[in-house]
Amino acid sequence: DDIVKWNLVNKIDNQTIYNKKIKDSKIPVIKVVVVDSVTLDGMVQAIINVKDHTRLLKSSYLTKSILLNKHNNENIYKYEVYQYLNIPFIKNRFYIAYCILDLNIDRAKVNWRLSNDNKKHLDIINDNKNDIFIENGFGYWEIEYLSENFSKITYVIHMDPRGWVPNFIINLSSNFTIPETVVKMINEGKRLDKLD
16 A cells, blocks of 8 residues: 555645546545544444444435445454445446455454445345446555544545546545545544443
8 A cells, every 4th residue: 555656635634635546447546544533443333334324424425325244253344235326417326345344452444345246136236227336446444543532544445436427526526525424434433432
């Protein structure tokens, strides 16, 4: 990750946004880094509690978020999630992501990649047969413990939405929707910290 040169896109308060172009894709990889007053545990709970993502991420056009299955052993937690995006001006999109949470005392990382098998969950996907199945995507959340109440959160995402997508939607996603997703997840982590 650090070997690759990231381009600085924007820095606002405690949030820094980077991107980089990758071969054979018009969509850049986006990286958002934030240092904020949220605990590692609160942040992990916000990320893995996928059923709450539709409530948190309305502005990301996420209208369905369903946990399909999960496996837990030691400090590795694997889960699969189905998410449906209802995007204005273009065909709706949906995807299935395989996620792996690796949890240590001072660091947590959730790696995810999109499934290219849309036959596996036909019961869910049937109602979306006219929509576009996104099968090229990967990324991760990384939460690093800095102190009792502070963490460094890094979110990296690359998702090729397939089909026709106007440039303004790609730019809006890169510069606004993705950074806002990170802020909303952090705010949810803080809310969960308060409940603790």
